[in-house]
Amino acid sequence: MKLHHTTRTDGPTDDRTVVEVEQVSHSFDGLDVLGDVTFSIEAGTVVCIVGPNGSGKTTLLRLVAGLLDPDDGTVSVAGGTDRRVGYLAQQPAFRRQFTVRETVDFYGALVETSPDVDAILERVGLSAVADRRVDALSGGMRRLLGIAQTMVGDPSVFVLDEPSSGLAPTMRRHIRNVMDDLTAAGGTVLLSTHDLRTVERAADTVLLLDHGELVAAGRPEELLAEADAQRLETAVETLGPDAGAASVASGLRGGEQP
Template sequence: MTEQNARDTDEPPLAFTDASYAFGDVTVLKEASVELQSGNFTALVGPNGSGKTTLLELFAGLRSLDTGTVTRPTASGRTVAYLPQTPGFRSGFTVRETLGFYTDLVEDSADPDSLLGEVGLNDAAARGVDELSGGMTRLLGIAQALIGDPPVVILDEPTSGLDPDVADHIFDVIESVASDGRLVVTASHDLAAIETRADRALFLSNGEFVLDDDPKRILEATDTETLREAFATVFRTETSGVTRPGANGGER
């Protein structure tokens, strides 16, 4: 495995070339290549167990490819931020104190209140992190990810298990972060939101990107009306072993 740096604006900030990686019995990547662009909200889509979280960790540099080349941005300071599905913060501190601790670690970072404003947590600045709802905790995690103004922000299932209104707000924040010129990559099962909000969707299946396009063009390519239908069409063979309860309590 080799690593390269994206040294100018003509190069993608994040890319794999002939990348392969296996995790246990799961082939996450199999000689796959992809280039992701700045100012773009890219959503990673795939069935449970397909390796989406592992792929995000490969993008973020938390894991190393078995073979192939990865390209990441080069700059002084922080270049790639990663937020896991369930971020955790040390108890006993307020939201502002928590974010202030991390901003103090990064040179030339924005002040905590500015970052809290960017994700809509101004009114919760004095609240203890133990008192936050699941959505607020995710938003604090996104604020933390923005410290140092990294050109790439990677989010793993940032709206999983959240109420629709909270999930909508988080997607608003994600779109805003991407509109500032950053690349935002997120894994998500919220196909309705991806369909209307993402600039690009990557369908991961058996180690390959089987679909890679604007969601609207994916609907055209799969002759479907919704991304949920496209998902069912593409991954039907992978999920065909799942049994569902019938109306009479049996299986169908």
């Protein structure tokens, strides 16, 4: 199934599009992971990719981040003129003996312009623990440190793989607030998640993947209306393909609990 989708705002699409994925396919060792995926994303929006484990979410994120090249199709970020993308892996790894500040400083040394480390830590809420070692951080704080690392280099697009997975509700809300701050400053956030509350409360657009195919896309309220549903979980079950709908819903229910 091929589904073309463009996220929408009130502004002109051509001027605001920052990510374009066109007929992208990718495989590993002969196993098809993504097939003929097409969509575009506009600046200042939050786009959530949902789907069960193995649906191709992480592969798609890595393609947008430039860590993988598609077998077929094209991926363009910022019109191809400015490929500054901040990427957060699902399980970020940092030097345990470094402090929070030293960690951001380390990544700052890798970019052309030195970042304002204090400002970055303030934005993610880690100023109070700037001198704490990484091995003394909670899981939520490490995830925030990962988001801080994505800000180094002043990227226009932030690609986040399960940024709130396994975290307490308070920390999930805090991460949503950080994403709001990023988009308010003109950034664009593309993330994968099993947390449907994050999707319902933060997403401008939802991309539903199953078996490597983009099977549904739209604003949360559009998916609810299309499926004639009150809850996003129900909409996912309804809009998924006949053979995959149950697996998609099961994969989402198997994620974080409210």
